[in-house]
Amino acid sequence: MTRVIAQGTFDILHPGHVHYLSDAASMGDELHVIIARSSNVTHKQKPILDDRQRRDMVAALDVVDEAHLGHETDIFVPIERIDPDVIVLGYDQHHDEADLEAALSDRGIDCEVARASPREPAYDDELLSTGRIIDRILERRG
Ligand SMILES: Cc1cc2nc3c(=O)[nH]c(=O)nc-3n(C[C@H](O)[C@H](O)[C@H](O)COP(=O)(O)O)c2cc1C
């Protein structure tokens, strides 16, 4: 049984998220997803949707076995609890694979780090970014 972790904000789901999670799921038998706490989203604007709502929507996807709210202060706590074989980073996530592997190994966690592929639009105007969906809402309804 191979356990895989994916993680992210997942604010307003779109096909890019489904692609990432399907790609991660294909790397093992059981997919666990860690949902970033709003308090820890500091590299971009805060999510629109509450932590629990983002977790519940991700948990409802077929490819996901379990969705977990992230820890408030220590990202390694959920990882230690889930005990994964692979952590899959999103194609554009700023985390460095080697740095993460070193930090995991310092904490005594033995697991690989892999990178998911991007999804390209399947048709004109398919929106594959939460930021772009929000821009569209503001443009059309703002
Ligand atoms: C392996 C890993 C575990 C993480 N665990 C948590 C966590 O427990 N709590 C949390 O708030 N953020 C956690 N994060 C951080 C968020 O997921 C991070 O902000 C993420 O890079 C957001 O990416 P996005 O902009 O692609 O959504 C974790 C990140 C990584 C790489």
Ligand SMILES: Nc1ncnc2c1ncn2[C@@H]1O[C@H](COP(=O)(O)OP(=O)(O)OP(=O)(O)O)[C@@H](O)[C@H]1O
């Ligand atoms: N088009 C896409 N193809 C593959 N993966 C994607 C795509 N869009 C988002 N993801 C992945 O989904 C995860 C969560 O992404 P996130 O919640 O930051 O959504 P986003 O649409 O990229 O947000 P924003 O537009 O605010 O940057 C990340 O790992 C990201 O790499």
